[in-house]
Amino acid sequence: MSSRRQFIETVAKSAIATLIASPLKSGKAATPPILKPARLKPGSIVGIVSPASATFLREELDIVIDVVRGLGMVPKLAPHILDRYGYLGGKDKDRAADINQFFADPKVTAILPMRGGWGCSRILPYLDYQLIRKNPKIIVGFSDITALILGINAKTNLVTFHGPNGLTSWRTKQTDSFRRVLESAETMTFQNLKDDGDESRLMQLKYRQQTITPGRAQGKLIGGNLSVLSGIVGSPYMPDLNGAILFLEEINENIYRIDRLMTHLKIAGVFNKLAGFIFGQCKGCSPDADYGSLTLEEVVWDHIQPLGIPSWYGAMIGHIEPIVTLPIGLDVEIDATAGTIRMLEPAVV
Template sequence: MAVNRRQFLTISLTSLASLTYLSQPVMSANSSIIKPKRLKAGAGVGLISPAGATFIKEDIEIVKEAVKSLGLIPYTAPHLLDKYGYLGGKDKDRAGDINQFFADPNIEILLPIRGGWGCARILPYLDYNLIQKNPKIIIGFSDLTALIIGIYAKTGLVTFHGPNGFSSWRTEQVDSFKQVLFLGNKVTYKNQPDGDDANRLMTVKNRITTITPGTAKGKLIGGNLAVLSGILGSPYVPDFKNYILFVEDVGENIYRIDRFLTHLKIAGILDKLSGFIFGQCTNCLPDADYASLTLEEVLEDHIKPLGIPAWSGAQIGHLENIITFPIGINVEINANQGTITLLESAVN
């Protein structure tokens, strides 16, 4: 097909813009990080809906009750109860709520009501210069993976993989939240024993499976595998060199987990890591229509050849208790014991 000069110029400028877009600086393992202030009693909590819609007022009241029980003060975003299809409002409005709360001196932590889908859509509308100049805690899991990794990659701000507002807030979850965000402790994470195993001769639940033994150090990063796969190739991920990656998922067929890990592999991400942790894959079943690999076989295929310390079965995922993990903090892992140890406080 013949291309005239005007078409050629348009194609060239479009290609250049794409290259410029994808080559924006992102966080590397050696880049400096920004830590938010630790929480204190009376701190303001900005309640946001950056992903799925929250349109039942009682849900908001339940989350407010949990926030107040933590000794914190809830503030509701202007568009908290908006609904645009399955989204919590239009993209620019949801991003605007986040920008507004980062600029608000009364707010110390941004807490999403729930996950769902939509955080990746608002990444282009966030004011990263504003966020970088006003570092605050932002936390969440599942679809919030895009938001916490995107903000970290673009600003260097330590973010947190942890509970959404509508999580369970049971004792173990609350304790982890306080240890990391209020006290700034250098905690060690490991699977907790299940009560059903107390009367058994062996451990059946909450087991870890070592894929490759050993210890490793690096900056911790991770979240939902499907969401992470969806933002690869954008300016909203770091370069992953010498990072320790943890992933989890829910409701995916095994072949889709294989697909996501293959994406990480051919994108060159897996080869850069110093360690790997696979959490829980809740309701991840083989495809009923044809023969399937097991999840164990998929992990052996993709992770074992890397030769880096790695294990599966960590208590990370869509669980009753959502533990708080900092994104961007130096940790040491032990794949034999299934432990993650923070080497520094995640907050100032």
């Protein structure tokens, strides 16, 4: 009996020692370390892809080629760049294959989509995330490209970039933001831009930030187009939003649809996880003609003010010019009174 008791005690002590040495597994995979892509340099090769809507005019591709050359980089065209499958830029697996190919190509430094539109969510299951993680590089875009930059960040922890697509204007301020973040590796502070010229006074009247709840907060920056982001909530392609700073923008939506999308984020538990919130621009989002429509401000305040987190409205982020280049998945600090987003470290190496 004594030896049996000693055996049981020995087994129990061994089990306890094993638990102490090896923490219990939660069933959730550990978050991989943050990955930063290499910076752009003069002569860097930029892969041009069409991951969303189709390009119908060869002239538009020529414009993007000239843009890349104008930046001092070398354009490289994806094999399926001018494919068309209905409104999409080719079949899903082909569009994904172009992105996989450019991540695998050691000569390519950055990947630039032609345009947004629709289609990036469809290719997320076909991307090779192990390949992407082993070959981190710059990928940038906005609008429907939201799904692509969020999906890659969620699956690899690679810092991606909410910024220009190939067919945006590339005016001076937009190009300056792009270069400072991706080429000079600056830790920038973003806020609504102001110009001194008479021709810009109307713009200064238009883009004004309003504080919803004052204060400062730090967290990784996540965000993009509201419709696209809402569409991937609950999927493995949505980054972890615990303690994050979320920014949203939209275009040409009725107010009740904005309300519907934000309500979806609310009841999905997204807003309760956040450390801070920013609402950008909603171009073409006016109240309905019907009597009794809520305003956009009322909808945003209804959803965000009760959270009590630092938040503001009216950031120059969205389908507007210039399009600033914001790092997705990088830690930032926001000031909801000043309306600023401050990078805490460079986004590229």
